[in-house]
Amino acid sequence: MLCITVKEGVDCFFMKKNGCQYNQGSCAQIGEECKGCQKIQDFPSGQYCESFPDPARRWTVGICNMATHVKAEVTTKKHKVNPIKASKRGH
Numbered sequence: 888m889l890c891i892t893v894k895e896g897v898d899c900f901f902m903k904k905n906g907c908q909y910n911q912g913s914c915a916q917i918g919e920e921c922k923g924c925q926k927i928q929d930f931p932s933g934q935y936c937e938s939f940p941d942p943a944r945r946w947t948v949g950i951c952n953m954a955t956h957v958k959a960e961v962t963t964k965k966h967k968v969n970p971i972k973a974s975k976r977g978h
């Protein structure tokens with residue numbers, strides 16, 4: 888249904904006949920960490936994320952995985968070498 892609270896006119900999963908079912912009854916505005924992200928949308932009620940209803944939560948365990956202005960570090964798993972097998976290979 889279309890939002891009738893803070894992101895008026897946006898089709899949203901949380902909007903039901905009896906109002907917004909998300910958290911306190913509406914989305915939360917973007918946080919400091921979001922500034923510069925292309926997912927930010929401006930509304931008369933403030934700035935909101937087009938992907939997430941509570942942007943601050945996306946940053947509680949690191950970089951938001953949908954952020955366009957910063958990239959999450961990609962950690963590559965190093966192949967563990969068994970020292971015993973490696974020493975045998977040398978002979």
Ligand code: SF4
Nearest residue numbers: 921924936942951954
């Ligand atoms: S995608 Fe992530 S960083 Fe961008 S506005 Fe939304 S919550 Fe913030």
